Each structure stands twice: as C-alpha cells, then as structure tokens.
Amino acid sequence: MIAMKKYFDEALETMPPDERQRYYSEKIKEIVHYAYENSPFIKRHLDGAGIEVDAINGPEDLKKIPVIKKEAVRDAHRLSPPFGDVIAVQPEQLQRIYMSPGPIYDPESKGELRLKESKALFGAGLRPHDRVMVTFSYHLVPAGLLFDKALRGFGATVIPAGVGNTELQVGLMRDLNVTGYIGTATFLLNLINKAEELKCPFGQDILLKSAVLTGEKVPKSLRETFEKKYGIKTGQLYGTAEIGVFAYECSEQSGMHVCEEVFVEIVDPKTGCNVTPGEVGEIVVTFFDNTLPLIRFGTGDLSYMQVEPCPCGRTSVRLGEIVGRVGDSFKVRGMFVHEPQVKEVLTKVNGISTGVLIVTRKNQRDELTVKVELDDKSCNKDEVRQILEKGFRDACRLKIDQIEFFPLGTIGTEEKTLVDDRTWD
Numbered sequence: 535m536i537a538m539k540k541y542f543d544e545a546l547e548t549m550p551p552d553e554r555q556r557y558y559s560e561k562i563k564e565i566v567h568y569a570y571e572n573s574p575f576i577k578r579h580l581d582g583a584g585i586e587v588d589a590i591n592g593p594e595d596l597k598k599i600p601v602i603k604k605e606a607v608r609d610a611h612r613l614s615p616p617f618g619d620v621i622a623v624q625p626e627q628l629q630r631i632y633m634s635p636g637p638i639y640d641p642e643s644k645g646e647l648r649l650k651e652s653k654a655l656f657g658a659g660l661r662p663h664d665r666v667m668v669t670f671s672y673h674l675v676p677a678g679l680l681f682d683k684a685l686r687g688f689g690a691t692v693i694p695a696g697v698g699n700t701e702l703q704v705g706l707m708r709d710l711n712v713t714g715y716i717g718t719a720t721f722l723l724n725l726i727n728k729a730e731e732l733k734c735p736f737g738q739d740i741l742l743k744s745a746v747l748t749g750e751k752v753p754k755s756l757r758e759t760f761e762k763k764y765g766i767k768t769g770q771l772y773g774t775a776e777i778g779v780f781a782y783e784c785s786e787q788s789g790m791h792v793c794e795e796v797f798v799e800i801v802d803p804k805t806g807c808n809v810t811p812g813e814v815g816e817i818v819v820t821f822f823d824n825t826l827p828l829i830r831f832g833t834g835d836l837s838y839m840q841v842e843p844c845p846c847g848r849t850s851v852r853l854g855e856i857v858g859r860v861g862d863s864f865k866v867r868g869m870f871v872h873e874p875q876v877k878e879v880l881t882k883v884n885g886i887s888t889g890v891l892i893v894t895r896k897n898q899r900d901e902l903t904v905k906v907e908l909d910d911k912s913c914n915k916d917e918v919r920q921i922l923e924k925g926f927r928d929a930c931r932l933k934i935d936q937i938e939f940f941p942l943g944t945i946g947t948e949e950k951t952l953v954d955d956r957t958w959d
C-alpha cells in the first residue's frame with residue numbers, strides 16, 4: 535500500500551534551517567538580477583536607491599532595498615497601461631489577463647503552474663481524492679481559475695461553481711458528494727443556511743469535510759461553528775492580488791506557513807526595517823516570479839511572524855493573523871475598499887455636502903451604511919439613493935445596505951469618509 539502523501543513538496547517544505555538559508559540566498563540573488571534586467575520598474579527602483587545588484591546576495595542584503603509601496607505599483611500601471619512597466623515578459627508570452635480591483639490588470643504567463651497555490655491548498659487539507667467546489671468568480675478576476683488550476687495540480691476533482699446561486703450549489707454539493715470547499719466563510723455560511731431551508735442539512739445530507747477559507751477575515755466563533763457543529767475542517771489562506779496566495783494554515787491551525795516561492799519579511803511601515811518575530815508590522819514580499827518579479831513589495835497588510843517549529847514538520851516561518859491595514863484601506867466582504875474611492879463616489883453626487891461609509895458586522899456579515907448630509911432640502915432622496923448605490927457598485931463592487939440622510943452640519947467635515955466599526959468575536 536502506498537503511504538498517503540503528507541506534503542505537496544516534501545523536499546522544499548521540510549528543508550533544515552541551514553539549507554533553507556542557502557535556498558533563499560540563491561533565490562534572492564537570482565530574482566534581483568533577473569528583475570533588474572527585465573523589469574524597467576525594478577531597475578528604476580534599484581537605481582534610484584543606489585543599489586548595486588551584485589551586492590545583493592541573500593536575505594540580509596535585501597534589507598538595503600527600500601520597500602516598494604503598493605501605490606507605486608498602482609501608479610506605474612496608470613502611467614504605462616495596461617501592466618505598468620513592472621512586468622518582465624513580452625505581451626505575447628501571456629496566456630491570460632485578469633482584472634483586479636484598482637483596477638489593476640494581472641498578467642499570467644503561458645505555462646503558469648500555480649505551484650504555490652497547489653502547495654497551499656494541499657497544506658490546508660485538500661487531497662487528490664477530494665471533490666472540491668470552487669466558489670470564487672471564474673471571470674475577470676484571477677481567483678476562480680487560479681484555484682481551479684492549483685487543485686488540478688495535485689489531482690483533485692474540481693467543480694467550477696463560481697459565485698451566487700446558493701440553491702443550485704447546495705444541490706451540487708448533495709448530488710456530487712462534494713468533500714471540499716474553497717471560498718469565503720460568509721458564502722459557506724449562506725450555503726449551510728440554504729441547505730437547512732431546503733431540508734438537506736450539512737452534517738446529514740451534505741458531508742463536506744474540508745473548507746479552505748480566504749478573501750475575508752474569519753471570526754473565531756464562525757470557525758468553531760463550521761468545525762464543531764458541522765464537522766468541517768477549516769484552513770485559511772493569505773495572498774494579494776499582485777502575487778496570488780502565498781501562505782496557508784496547516785492542520786495545526788497555528789499561523790500560516792509561507793510558501794517557498796516567496797520571501798517574506800515583517801517591517802516597520804514607517805522605516806522599512808525588519809521587526810522582531812512576534813512584533814506587528816507590514817508584510818513585505820519578494821516574489822520569485824519571472825512574469826511579475828517583485829522585490830520587497832509592501833502589501834499594506836499588518837501581521838507578525840511566528841518562527842517556532844510547527845509540529846507538522848514544515849520548517850517555513852508562519853504569518854500570524856492579519857491584524858489590519860497600513861493606512862486607510864481595508865477589506866469588506868472580501869474586497870478592498872480605499873478611502874479615496876469612497877470620497878470620489880460621494881463627491882460625484884449633486885446635493886451631498888459630506889458623507890461617510892460605515893462598515894459594521896451583523897449576523898456574521900459585513901453591513902454597509904452610508905450616511906450623507908444633504909445641502910439642498912429639495913433634492914430627490916430616491917434619486918440620490920440610486921446614484922449612490924450605483925456609484926458604490928461600480929467603484930467598489932459593493933452593495934450598500936442602508937443609506938441615511940442627515941440635515942446640513944450634523945455629520946461634520948473633519949470625520950473620515952470610511953470607518954471600520956466591526957467587532958470580531
């Protein structure tokens with residue numbers, strides 16, 4: 535009998551510390567040289583900081599390079615569309631082009647394997663014999679196709695369900711004996727509730743074993759409900775639109791193992807200097823990728839590093855939970871909302887003097903309330919409501935739950951236009 539594989543790539547995942555150090559030194563040296571020669575953006579960044587590529591020979595040297603801000607990448611996209619000059623391959627080498635909020639166009643090269651995503655999904659508990667439903671969108675954004683490819687990378691069977699259609703998806707799960715799920719925790723809860731309504735409950739008619747959750751913060755209580763009440767093992771992933779998934783929880787559920795396809799640092803967002811393990815700072819990533827080589831890319835997400843050995847046997851460092859965002863953006867229902875976007879939507883509407891978008895948490899769901907001050911009493915509230923709803927849908931891809939109107943001078947102009955009032959318990 536063949537023993538069940540425990541790792542996706544045992545040699546890499548369990549490298550002893552000194553071997554891991556050598557591995558990273560080699561990879562860092564290689565990608566810095568490659569990026570300097572092939573990505574005008576990286577060349578400009580290194581030249582601007584007076585960095586000699588030959589002086590970068592490993593993790594210690596990497597610290598000399600200033601962190602690349604997310605905004606700098608976004609500006610590069612704007613100045614030389616569609617990919618900015620960050621991309622390091624010729625356009626004809628691409629097999630797909632995706633769109634992420636921003637908007638940012640994500641290039642995918644021909645032959646792209648999605649190894650780190652395969653590793654993450656395997657590490658989070660999915661196996662070749664699993665029949666997995668992918669509930670992320672399969673068009674425009676990368677998520678659906680990316681996970682699809684990653685699952686097929688280790689032989690799992692995929693059901694490309696996409697978003698929405700809860701009733702149909704519940705039927706699929708029952709009829710096809712689905713054992714694995716990839717999506718947001720909120721959508722999984724929707725499916726569980728719908729299944730109950732349709733009298734084919736989880737735990738009886740639907741025997742889901744593993745759920746890989748990503749795209750939004752998962753409250754502890756909700757996770758416990760999945761695990762204890764329905765017997766679904768859960769694993770969380772972490773990634774960004776630019777890089778894809780690069781960290782995952784193993785069955786120990788104690789931090790997210792960092793994939794070997796990236797090098798991760800935690801830095802003080804103000805100075806760019808590394809902080810000590812356990813201390814909170816910005817996640818900064820160096821991505822060993824020939825299409826989009828990024829060197830010390832600041833994700834804007836705040837977390838901390840766990841360096842104690844993990845009982846699973848993997849020797850990579852682990853990221854703790856994501857504790858927040860540097861600056862004024864945060865994720866709402868799995869989508870990033872930036873304060874400037876909110877401002878733009880509000881200022882486009884005639885009759886509004888000021889306003890604010892407030893995010894709260896109700897029944898395990900992000901709830902969005904827009905409060906606006908009207909400077910003209912005679913303006914048509916229904917019309918303003920429609921324009922705001924459409925504005926937020928177009929700009930942030932979010933549906934607003936409530937719009938409340940206030941008389942002039944009651945909200946105040948000093949306030950922020952985007953407020954996170956959620957509590958996670």
Ligand SMILES: [Zn+2]
Nearest residue numbers: 784786844846
């Ligand atoms: Zn582990």
